[in-house]
Amino acid sequence: MSQLKVSRVKSLVPLGTLIGHELRSGKVEKPYVKYGQAALAKKGEDYFLINPDCQRIPGDPTTSFSVFAIFDGHNGISAAIFAKENLLNNVLSAMPQDVGREEWLQALPRALVAGFVRTDIEFQQKGETSGTTVTFVVIDGWTITVASVGDSRCILDTQGGVVSLLTVDHRLEDNVEERERVTASGGAVGRLNLFGGNEVGPLRCWPGGLCLSRSIGDKDVGEFIVPIPHVKQVKISNAGGRLIIASDGIWDALSSDLAAKSCRGLPAELSAKLVVKEALRSRGLKDDTTCVVVDIIPSENLVLLPIPKKKQSFLVSLFGKKSQNGMTKAISKFSTVKSVEELFEEGSAMLDERLGKNFPPNQSPGVFRCAVCLVDKLPCDNELANSGPMFSTASEPLDGPFLCTTCQKKKDAMEGKKATGTAPA
Numbered sequence: 001m002s003q004l005k006v007s008r009v010k011s012l013v014p015l016g017t018l019i020g021h022e023l024r025s026g027k028v029e030k031p032y033v034k035y036g037q038a039a040l041a042k043k044g045e046d047y048f049l050i051n052p053d054c055q056r057i058p059g060d061p062t063t064s065f066s067v068f069a070i071f072d073g074h075n076g077i078s079a080a081i082f083a084k085e086n087l088l089n090n091v092l093s094a095m096p097q098d099v100g101r102e103e104w105l106q107a108l109p110r111a112l113v114a115g116f117v118r119t120d121i122e123f124q125q126k127g128e129t130s131g132t133t134v135t136f137v138v139i140d141g142w143t144i145t146v147a148s149v150g151d152s153r154c155i156l157d158t159q160g161g162v163v164s165l166l167t168v169d170h171r172l173e174d175n176v177e178e179r180e181r182v183t184a185s186g187g188a189v190g191r192l193n194l195f196g197g198n199e200v201g202p203l204r205c206w207p208g209g210l211c212l213s214r215s216i217g218d219k220d221v222g223e224f225i226v227p228i229p230h231v232k233q234v235k236i237s238n239a240g241g242r243l244i245i246a247s248d249g250i251w252d253a254l255s256s257d258l259a260a261k262s263c264r265g266l267p268a269e270l271s272a273k274l275v276v277k278e279a280l281r282s283r284g285l286k287d288d289t290t291c292v293v294v295d296i297i298p299s300e301n302l303v304l305l306p307i308p309k310k311k312q313s314f315l316v317s318l319f320g321k322k323s324q325n326g327m328t329k330a331i332s333k334f335s336t337v338k339s340v341e342e343l344f345e346e347g348s349a350m351l352d353e354r355l356g357k358n359f360p361p362n363q364s365p366g367v368f369r370c371a372v373c374l375v376d377k378l379p380c381d382n383e384l385a386n387s388g389p390m391f392s393t394a395s396e397p398l399d400g401p402f403l404c405t406t407c408q409k410k411k412d413a414m415e416g417k418k419a420t421g422t423a424p425a
Protein backbone atom coordinates (compact mmCIF):
# COMPACT_ATOMS: atom_id res chain seq x y z
CA MET A 1 0.00 0.00 0.00
CA SER A 2 2.77 2.46 0.84
CA GLN A 3 4.12 2.12 -2.68
CA LEU A 4 0.86 3.34 -4.09
CA LYS A 5 0.94 6.61 -2.21
CA VAL A 6 4.04 7.76 -4.05
CA SER A 7 2.43 7.74 -7.45
CA ARG A 8 -0.56 9.78 -6.34
CA VAL A 9 1.31 13.01 -6.03
CA LYS A 10 1.72 13.81 -9.71
CA SER A 11 -1.68 15.10 -10.73
CA LEU A 12 -2.94 16.73 -7.56
CA VAL A 13 -4.98 19.87 -8.01
CA PRO A 14 -6.20 21.61 -4.88
CA LEU A 15 -9.93 21.41 -4.37
CA GLY A 16 -10.12 25.17 -3.93
CA THR A 17 -8.76 25.59 -7.45
CA LEU A 18 -11.46 23.33 -8.80
CA ILE A 19 -14.24 25.15 -7.04
CA GLY A 20 -12.80 28.55 -7.90
CA HIS A 21 -12.59 27.60 -11.54
CA GLU A 22 -16.15 26.44 -11.50
CA LEU A 23 -17.41 29.61 -9.83
CA ARG A 24 -15.53 31.87 -12.25
CA SER A 25 -16.74 30.10 -15.33
CA GLY A 26 -20.30 30.34 -14.05
CA LYS A 27 -21.24 27.48 -16.29
CA VAL A 28 -20.58 23.86 -15.63
CA GLU A 29 -19.42 21.93 -18.62
CA LYS A 30 -20.04 18.28 -19.22
CA PRO A 31 -17.57 16.14 -17.33
CA TYR A 32 -15.14 13.71 -18.82
CA VAL A 33 -15.78 10.07 -18.18
CA LYS A 34 -12.76 7.81 -17.83
CA TYR A 35 -12.97 4.16 -17.04
CA GLY A 36 -11.06 0.95 -16.50
CA GLN A 37 -12.01 -2.67 -16.07
CA ALA A 38 -10.38 -5.73 -14.56
CA ALA A 39 -11.53 -9.27 -13.89
CA LEU A 40 -10.44 -12.66 -12.69
CA ALA A 41 -12.57 -15.64 -13.64
CA LYS A 42 -13.23 -18.65 -11.46
CA LYS A 43 -16.37 -19.98 -13.15
CA GLY A 44 -16.46 -17.66 -16.15
CA GLU A 45 -19.99 -16.40 -15.46
CA ASP A 46 -19.27 -12.67 -15.08
CA TYR A 47 -19.88 -10.38 -18.03
CA PHE A 48 -19.65 -6.63 -18.36
CA LEU A 49 -20.77 -3.92 -20.74
CA ILE A 50 -18.97 -0.67 -21.43
CA ASN A 51 -20.60 1.73 -23.83
CA PRO A 52 -19.06 5.17 -23.34
CA ASP A 53 -20.63 6.85 -26.33
CA CYS A 54 -24.39 6.43 -26.52
CA GLN A 55 -26.45 9.33 -27.85
CA ARG A 56 -29.94 10.47 -26.86
CA ILE A 57 -30.36 11.90 -30.33
CA PRO A 58 -28.47 9.68 -32.77
CA GLY A 59 -25.85 11.69 -34.64
CA ASP A 60 -25.77 14.51 -32.09
CA PRO A 61 -22.62 14.19 -29.95
CA THR A 62 -23.83 16.88 -27.54
CA THR A 63 -26.49 14.42 -26.35
CA SER A 64 -23.99 11.74 -25.38
CA PHE A 65 -24.27 9.56 -22.31
CA SER A 66 -22.46 6.44 -21.20
CA VAL A 67 -23.50 3.04 -19.94
CA PHE A 68 -21.59 0.62 -17.73
CA ALA A 69 -22.95 -2.68 -16.50
CA ILE A 70 -21.97 -5.90 -14.78
CA PHE A 71 -23.80 -9.20 -15.17
CA ASP A 72 -22.92 -11.99 -12.74
CA GLY A 73 -24.48 -15.15 -14.10
CA HIS A 74 -25.44 -18.29 -12.18
CA ASN A 75 -26.45 -21.80 -13.25
CA GLY A 76 -24.93 -21.06 -16.65
CA ILE A 77 -23.95 -18.07 -18.73
CA SER A 78 -26.81 -17.60 -21.17
CA ALA A 79 -28.86 -15.16 -19.06
CA ALA A 80 -25.81 -12.96 -18.48
CA ILE A 81 -24.99 -12.92 -22.19
CA PHE A 82 -28.60 -12.28 -23.18
CA ALA A 83 -28.89 -9.37 -20.76
CA LYS A 84 -25.60 -7.90 -21.93
CA GLU A 85 -26.80 -8.04 -25.53
CA ASN A 86 -30.40 -6.88 -25.10
CA LEU A 87 -30.95 -4.88 -21.95
CA LEU A 88 -29.62 -1.54 -23.17
CA ASN A 89 -31.79 -1.63 -26.29
CA ASN A 90 -34.83 -2.64 -24.28
CA VAL A 91 -34.32 0.26 -21.89
CA LEU A 92 -33.77 2.80 -24.67
CA SER A 93 -36.81 1.67 -26.63
CA ALA A 94 -38.93 2.50 -23.57
CA MET A 95 -37.59 6.06 -23.46
CA PRO A 96 -39.54 9.04 -24.79
CA GLN A 97 -38.39 10.48 -28.11
CA ASP A 98 -37.75 14.13 -28.86
CA VAL A 99 -37.49 15.31 -25.29
CA GLY A 100 -34.91 17.50 -23.59
CA ARG A 101 -32.24 16.22 -21.27
CA GLU A 102 -34.11 16.85 -18.00
CA GLU A 103 -37.23 15.09 -19.19
CA TRP A 104 -35.13 12.23 -20.54
CA LEU A 105 -33.44 11.77 -17.18
CA GLN A 106 -36.76 11.86 -15.36
CA ALA A 107 -38.13 9.15 -17.65
CA LEU A 108 -35.11 6.91 -17.19
CA PRO A 109 -36.09 5.15 -13.92
CA ARG A 110 -39.33 3.84 -15.42
CA ALA A 111 -37.70 2.87 -18.70
CA LEU A 112 -35.13 0.89 -16.71
CA VAL A 113 -37.91 -1.04 -14.97
CA ALA A 114 -39.66 -1.76 -18.27
CA GLY A 115 -36.38 -2.74 -19.92
CA PHE A 116 -35.40 -5.13 -17.13
CA VAL A 117 -38.79 -6.87 -17.10
CA ARG A 118 -38.92 -7.11 -20.89
CA THR A 119 -35.42 -8.60 -21.02
CA ASP A 120 -36.41 -11.16 -18.39
CA ILE A 121 -39.56 -12.16 -20.28
CA GLU A 122 -37.69 -12.41 -23.58
CA PHE A 123 -34.97 -14.54 -22.03
CA GLN A 124 -37.44 -16.82 -20.30
CA GLN A 125 -39.25 -17.31 -23.62
CA LYS A 126 -36.07 -18.90 -24.96
CA GLY A 127 -36.72 -21.74 -22.56
CA GLU A 128 -33.20 -21.78 -21.14
CA THR A 129 -32.34 -21.97 -17.49
CA SER A 130 -29.71 -19.76 -15.79
CA GLY A 131 -30.01 -16.32 -14.34
CA THR A 132 -27.94 -13.22 -13.79
CA THR A 133 -27.52 -10.25 -11.53
CA VAL A 134 -27.46 -6.90 -13.29
CA THR A 135 -25.98 -3.64 -12.13
CA PHE A 136 -26.64 -1.13 -14.87
CA VAL A 137 -25.29 2.42 -14.72
CA VAL A 138 -26.22 5.35 -16.96
CA ILE A 139 -24.09 8.49 -16.71
CA ASP A 140 -25.33 11.67 -18.32
CA GLY A 141 -23.34 14.73 -17.34
CA TRP A 142 -23.22 14.84 -13.54
CA THR A 143 -26.29 12.64 -13.17
CA ILE A 144 -25.82 8.96 -12.37
CA THR A 145 -28.68 6.49 -12.61
CA VAL A 146 -28.17 2.96 -11.33
CA ALA A 147 -30.59 0.06 -11.73
CA SER A 148 -29.81 -3.26 -10.12
CA VAL A 149 -31.08 -6.74 -9.38
CA GLY A 150 -29.04 -9.21 -7.37
CA ASP A 151 -25.91 -8.55 -5.37
CA SER A 152 -23.45 -6.86 -7.70
CA ARG A 153 -22.92 -3.41 -6.25
CA CYS A 154 -22.15 0.09 -7.38
CA ILE A 155 -20.52 2.48 -4.95
CA LEU A 156 -19.91 6.19 -5.32
CA ASP A 157 -16.78 7.85 -3.98
CA THR A 158 -17.15 11.60 -4.08
CA GLN A 159 -14.53 14.27 -3.89
CA GLY A 160 -15.42 14.81 -0.26
CA GLY A 161 -14.23 11.32 0.56
CA VAL A 162 -17.77 10.12 1.28
CA VAL A 163 -18.41 6.61 0.02
CA SER A 164 -22.02 5.67 -0.59
CA LEU A 165 -23.80 2.63 -1.92
CA LEU A 166 -26.03 3.26 -4.94
CA THR A 167 -27.47 -0.26 -5.04
CA VAL A 168 -29.38 -2.49 -2.64
CA ASP A 169 -28.32 -6.11 -2.15
CA HIS A 170 -31.09 -8.46 -3.17
CA ARG A 171 -29.79 -11.26 -0.99
CA LEU A 172 -32.29 -13.22 1.04
CA GLU A 173 -29.82 -13.46 3.90
CA ASP A 174 -29.51 -9.69 4.27
CA ASN A 175 -32.84 -8.33 3.13
CA VAL A 176 -35.85 -8.86 5.42
CA GLU A 177 -38.28 -7.06 3.11
CA GLU A 178 -37.34 -9.31 0.24
CA ARG A 179 -37.69 -12.43 2.39
CA GLU A 180 -41.21 -11.36 3.28
CA ARG A 181 -42.06 -10.58 -0.33
CA VAL A 182 -40.79 -13.93 -1.59
CA THR A 183 -42.67 -15.80 1.11
CA ALA A 184 -45.88 -13.86 0.41
CA SER A 185 -45.53 -14.65 -3.31
CA GLY A 186 -45.37 -18.38 -2.70
CA GLY A 187 -41.66 -19.10 -2.29
CA ALA A 188 -40.15 -20.82 0.71
CA VAL A 189 -37.07 -19.34 2.36
CA GLY A 190 -34.63 -21.47 4.33
CA ARG A 191 -31.12 -22.81 4.52
CA LEU A 192 -29.79 -25.86 2.82
CA ASN A 193 -30.69 -28.87 4.91
CA LEU A 194 -27.95 -31.43 5.06
CA PHE A 195 -28.34 -35.07 5.94
CA GLY A 196 -28.87 -35.19 9.66
CA GLY A 197 -30.92 -32.01 9.80
CA ASN A 198 -28.03 -29.55 9.92
CA GLU A 199 -28.77 -26.27 8.21
CA VAL A 200 -25.86 -24.74 6.37
CA GLY A 201 -25.04 -21.74 4.21
CA PRO A 202 -27.02 -18.58 3.50
CA LEU A 203 -30.79 -18.29 3.29
CA ARG A 204 -32.11 -19.49 -0.05
CA CYS A 205 -35.48 -19.64 -1.70
CA TRP A 206 -37.06 -22.93 -2.59
CA PRO A 207 -37.65 -24.48 -5.00
CA GLY A 208 -34.34 -23.76 -6.70
CA GLY A 209 -32.10 -22.82 -3.81
CA LEU A 210 -31.13 -19.38 -5.09
CA CYS A 211 -29.61 -16.96 -2.55
CA LEU A 212 -30.87 -13.93 -4.49
CA SER A 213 -34.40 -12.52 -4.43
CA ARG A 214 -34.16 -10.64 -7.74
CA SER A 215 -32.47 -11.48 -11.02
CA ILE A 216 -32.98 -11.70 -14.75
CA GLY A 217 -33.77 -15.24 -15.90
CA ASP A 218 -34.14 -18.07 -13.39
CA LYS A 219 -37.28 -19.41 -15.00
CA ASP A 220 -36.78 -22.72 -13.21
CA VAL A 221 -36.51 -21.11 -9.79
CA GLY A 222 -39.82 -19.31 -9.55
CA GLU A 223 -41.52 -16.11 -10.64
CA PHE A 224 -41.13 -14.65 -7.15
CA ILE A 225 -37.51 -14.06 -8.14
CA VAL A 226 -38.38 -10.83 -9.93
CA PRO A 227 -36.43 -8.76 -12.46
CA ILE A 228 -37.75 -5.42 -11.14
CA PRO A 229 -34.68 -3.35 -10.32
CA HIS A 230 -33.91 -1.05 -7.46
CA VAL A 231 -33.25 2.31 -9.13
CA LYS A 232 -31.35 5.21 -7.69
CA GLN A 233 -30.54 8.48 -9.40
CA VAL A 234 -28.12 11.01 -7.98
CA LYS A 235 -26.43 14.15 -9.16
CA ILE A 236 -22.89 14.71 -8.03
CA SER A 237 -21.31 18.11 -7.68
CA ASN A 238 -19.08 19.27 -10.48
CA ALA A 239 -16.06 18.46 -8.37
CA GLY A 240 -16.56 14.97 -9.75
CA GLY A 241 -16.72 11.47 -8.37
CA ARG A 242 -15.79 7.86 -8.91
CA LEU A 243 -17.99 4.81 -9.36
CA ILE A 244 -16.82 1.30 -8.54
CA ILE A 245 -19.12 -1.29 -10.06
CA ALA A 246 -18.27 -4.88 -9.19
CA SER A 247 -19.59 -8.40 -8.78
CA ASP A 248 -19.87 -10.05 -5.37
CA GLY A 249 -16.40 -11.56 -5.76
CA ILE A 250 -15.21 -8.08 -4.78
CA TRP A 251 -17.82 -7.24 -2.15
CA ASP A 252 -17.51 -10.53 -0.30
CA ALA A 253 -13.88 -9.59 0.24
CA LEU A 254 -13.91 -5.79 0.57
CA SER A 255 -16.14 -3.23 2.22
CA SER A 256 -17.18 -0.21 0.16
CA ASP A 257 -14.73 1.95 2.06
CA LEU A 258 -11.86 -0.46 1.58
CA ALA A 259 -12.51 -0.78 -2.13
CA ALA A 260 -12.60 3.01 -2.51
CA LYS A 261 -9.52 3.56 -0.39
CA SER A 262 -7.50 0.88 -2.16
CA CYS A 263 -7.33 2.95 -5.32
CA ARG A 264 -8.26 6.53 -4.47
CA GLY A 265 -6.34 9.11 -6.48
CA LEU A 266 -5.17 6.66 -9.13
CA PRO A 267 -6.31 6.45 -12.75
CA ALA A 268 -9.39 4.33 -13.42
CA GLU A 269 -7.65 1.57 -15.34
CA LEU A 270 -5.05 0.98 -12.67
CA SER A 271 -7.71 1.33 -9.98
CA ALA A 272 -9.86 -1.48 -11.37
CA LYS A 273 -6.84 -3.78 -11.32
CA LEU A 274 -5.96 -2.73 -7.77
CA VAL A 275 -9.46 -3.40 -6.46
CA VAL A 276 -9.43 -6.89 -7.96
CA LYS A 277 -5.95 -7.48 -6.60
CA GLU A 278 -6.94 -6.29 -3.15
CA ALA A 279 -9.97 -8.59 -3.10
CA LEU A 280 -7.85 -11.50 -4.22
CA ARG A 281 -5.24 -10.76 -1.56
CA SER A 282 -7.76 -10.74 1.26
CA ARG A 283 -9.90 -13.70 0.24
CA GLY A 284 -8.29 -15.63 -2.60
CA LEU A 285 -10.06 -16.42 -5.84
CA LYS A 286 -13.29 -17.98 -4.60
CA ASP A 287 -15.67 -16.51 -7.16
CA ASP A 288 -15.72 -14.63 -10.43
CA THR A 289 -14.42 -11.18 -9.66
CA THR A 290 -15.14 -8.29 -12.01
CA CYS A 291 -14.63 -4.60 -11.42
CA VAL A 292 -15.35 -1.51 -13.50
CA VAL A 293 -14.10 1.85 -12.26
CA VAL A 294 -15.58 5.01 -13.77
CA ASP A 295 -14.30 8.50 -13.06
CA ILE A 296 -16.51 11.48 -13.70
CA ILE A 297 -14.08 14.35 -13.81
CA PRO A 298 -14.39 18.05 -14.52
CA SER A 299 -11.43 18.46 -16.80
CA GLU A 300 -9.32 16.30 -19.05
CA ASN A 301 -6.12 16.39 -17.07
CA LEU A 302 -7.48 15.75 -13.63
CA VAL A 303 -7.68 12.59 -11.67
CA LEU A 304 -9.65 12.06 -8.50
CA LEU A 305 -7.79 13.40 -5.55
CA PRO A 306 -7.56 12.35 -1.99
CA ILE A 307 -8.86 15.37 -0.13
CA PRO A 308 -6.83 16.68 2.80
CA LYS A 309 -8.61 15.94 6.07
CA LYS A 310 -8.98 19.62 6.94
CA LYS A 311 -11.04 20.33 3.87
CA GLN A 312 -13.37 17.39 4.21
CA SER A 313 -15.63 18.93 6.81
CA PHE A 314 -17.32 21.48 4.59
CA LEU A 315 -17.77 19.04 1.76
CA VAL A 316 -19.17 16.10 3.59
CA SER A 317 -22.87 15.96 3.06
CA LEU A 318 -25.70 13.64 3.70
CA PHE A 319 -28.05 12.34 1.11
CA GLY A 320 -31.37 14.11 0.92
CA LYS A 321 -34.29 12.52 2.70
CA LYS A 322 -36.14 9.92 0.72
CA SER A 323 -39.60 11.10 -0.13
CA GLN A 324 -42.48 8.86 0.88
CA ASN A 325 -44.90 9.34 -1.98
CA GLY A 326 -43.94 6.51 -4.29
CA MET A 327 -43.79 7.26 -7.99
CA THR A 328 -44.32 10.99 -7.76
CA LYS A 329 -40.99 11.78 -6.22
CA ALA A 330 -40.13 15.19 -7.49
CA ILE A 331 -36.74 16.19 -8.71
CA SER A 332 -35.48 18.23 -5.84
CA LYS A 333 -33.75 21.54 -6.19
CA PHE A 334 -30.05 21.11 -6.59
CA SER A 335 -28.14 22.60 -3.76
CA THR A 336 -24.59 23.58 -4.60
CA VAL A 337 -23.52 22.89 -1.03
CA LYS A 338 -24.14 19.19 -1.25
CA SER A 339 -21.65 16.96 -2.98
CA VAL A 340 -24.34 14.44 -3.82
CA GLU A 341 -27.99 15.23 -4.46
CA GLU A 342 -30.43 12.36 -4.40
CA LEU A 343 -32.90 12.77 -7.24
CA PHE A 344 -34.79 9.48 -7.17
CA GLU A 345 -34.87 6.17 -5.36
CA GLU A 346 -37.39 3.37 -5.62
CA GLY A 347 -37.09 -0.32 -4.93
CA SER A 348 -40.65 -1.65 -4.90
CA ALA A 349 -41.23 -5.01 -6.58
CA MET A 350 -44.76 -3.98 -7.64
CA LEU A 351 -44.91 -3.18 -11.35
CA ASP A 352 -47.95 -0.90 -10.92
CA GLU A 353 -46.05 1.32 -8.51
CA ARG A 354 -42.97 1.42 -10.69
CA LEU A 355 -44.49 2.22 -14.08
CA GLY A 356 -47.64 4.16 -13.26
CA LYS A 357 -50.65 4.58 -15.51
CA ASN A 358 -49.19 6.89 -18.13
CA PHE A 359 -46.31 4.68 -19.13
CA PRO A 360 -45.01 4.13 -21.77
CA PRO A 361 -44.45 7.47 -23.47
CA ASN A 362 -44.96 8.07 -27.21
CA GLN A 363 -48.44 6.61 -27.29
CA SER A 364 -50.78 7.66 -30.06
CA PRO A 365 -54.30 8.54 -28.97
CA GLY A 366 -56.61 5.58 -28.99
CA VAL A 367 -53.77 3.06 -29.07
CA PHE A 368 -52.93 0.95 -26.07
CA ARG A 369 -49.29 0.09 -25.83
CA CYS A 370 -48.00 -2.56 -23.44
CA ALA A 371 -45.86 -0.79 -20.87
CA VAL A 372 -43.32 -3.62 -20.83
CA CYS A 373 -42.96 -5.12 -24.31
CA LEU A 374 -44.31 -1.99 -26.10
CA VAL A 375 -46.59 -3.93 -28.44
CA ASP A 376 -49.49 -1.77 -29.64
CA LYS A 377 -53.11 -2.72 -29.48
CA LEU A 378 -55.19 -0.82 -32.01
CA PRO A 379 -58.86 -0.14 -31.27
CA CYS A 380 -59.86 -2.19 -34.32
CA ASP A 381 -57.75 -5.20 -33.39
CA ASN A 382 -59.70 -8.38 -33.26
CA GLU A 383 -58.73 -9.81 -29.95
CA LEU A 384 -59.45 -13.31 -31.10
CA ALA A 385 -57.12 -13.06 -34.07
CA ASN A 386 -54.44 -15.70 -34.11
CA SER A 387 -51.71 -13.41 -35.30
CA GLY A 388 -50.02 -10.96 -33.02
CA PRO A 389 -50.20 -10.72 -29.28
CA MET A 390 -53.55 -10.94 -27.62
CA PHE A 391 -54.73 -8.41 -25.12
CA SER A 392 -57.03 -9.29 -22.35
CA THR A 393 -59.58 -6.56 -21.71
CA ALA A 394 -59.79 -7.84 -18.16
CA SER A 395 -56.19 -6.82 -17.67
CA GLU A 396 -56.77 -3.16 -18.38
CA PRO A 397 -56.07 -1.71 -15.00
CA LEU A 398 -57.53 1.34 -13.37
CA ASP A 399 -54.34 2.58 -11.80
CA GLY A 400 -51.44 0.66 -13.25
CA PRO A 401 -49.92 0.62 -16.70
CA PHE A 402 -51.54 -1.13 -19.63
CA LEU A 403 -50.09 -4.59 -20.19
CA CYS A 404 -50.51 -7.15 -22.96
CA THR A 405 -51.69 -10.60 -21.96
CA THR A 406 -48.17 -12.03 -21.82
CA CYS A 407 -46.84 -9.23 -19.65
CA GLN A 408 -49.94 -9.22 -17.44
CA LYS A 409 -49.37 -12.94 -16.81
CA LYS A 410 -45.81 -12.18 -15.87
CA LYS A 411 -46.92 -9.45 -13.50
CA ASP A 412 -49.49 -11.69 -11.82
CA ALA A 413 -46.97 -14.50 -11.46
CA MET A 414 -44.40 -12.16 -9.91
CA GLU A 415 -46.99 -11.09 -7.35
CA GLY A 416 -47.81 -14.69 -6.54
CA LYS A 417 -51.19 -14.69 -8.24
CA LYS A 418 -52.36 -17.64 -10.25
CA ALA A 419 -52.35 -17.30 -14.02
CA THR A 420 -55.11 -15.06 -15.37
CA GLY A 421 -54.94 -16.29 -18.95
CA THR A 422 -58.15 -18.18 -18.46
CA ALA A 423 -61.16 -17.02 -16.55
CA PRO A 424 -61.41 -18.57 -13.12
CA ALA A 425 -64.05 -21.27 -12.88
Ligand SMILES: [Zn+2]
Binds near residue numbers: 372405
Ligand atom coordinates in the same frame (compact mmCIF):
# COMPACT_ATOMS: atom_id res chain seq x y z
ZN1 LIG B 1 -46.32 -6.83 -23.16
